[in-house]
Amino acid sequence: MMKKINKVAAIRYDIDEEAPRVLAKGKGIIADKLLQKAKTEDIPIYKDENLANELSKLDIGTYIPPELYEVVAEVLTFLDNLDQKFKK
Template structure:
């Protein structure tokens, strides 16, 4: 597989992890949630790397724009508040620490399964060439 094909392959694994506030009926929880800041982190996995790495991170408006661009670009968005907050503490380009391999592997598996489903439902749009 040449470098260009590998880059295309890696796009499949790029995705967003978004931290969003859940709709809650308890007024106290709603007030607490208003104080939370949305966080978004993008990770990428290249089979040649030792681990997935952080490729983008943002809070507030930047997080909103990251999620918007991801959705417009058909990049899967996975919502996990705790994971997003933890990953946001890492630097851009930094590899995911081994303590998070399990949870990040679950996210990557989710993305891979989502891509398989989309390629079956929309073969013309999502089948790799």
Template sequence: MQDKDKNRKGIRHAAALQYSPETDAAPKVVATGKGIVAEKMIEKAKEADIPVYQNTELAQTLSALGIGDQIPPEVYDVVAEILIFIGSVDKSYGQDYED
């Protein structure tokens, strides 16, 4: 998950999550970045057709976590919405190749 919106200081934040329901109790942070690093993360995600979900506050919160940390319970609802969004993108992407 990444965010290319600017916060009040003009610094971009990005975070990438990984979640495997079979093995993980909650999604975990696998990458974070600020500024140019965040911009590169977003660019690489788009190049790889990885869905990008933009939410400045969430990106800032997740960027403050360490790599490998599970997301805190207070952001479960927002992350659940993102996972639903990604699931719908995956389904529509798969349908394009089934036709």
């Protein structure tokens, strides 16, 4: 049986900003809708329950805190690798 996702958070990073920001977050039905929108828009999904829980504690528009930089850097590297793979 597939485990139900409880929380979802979306981040956005613009090179001109000091850190990534929380773009959207939700749990339950809202999380389901965010995931569906990501799939519809071909936005990559990185699954990390602990990170989603931490990001869900932040307000939308808030920069991620320094203690999450390392794990978010891993996510951004993952996404960059996906971009490079699909550009070929």
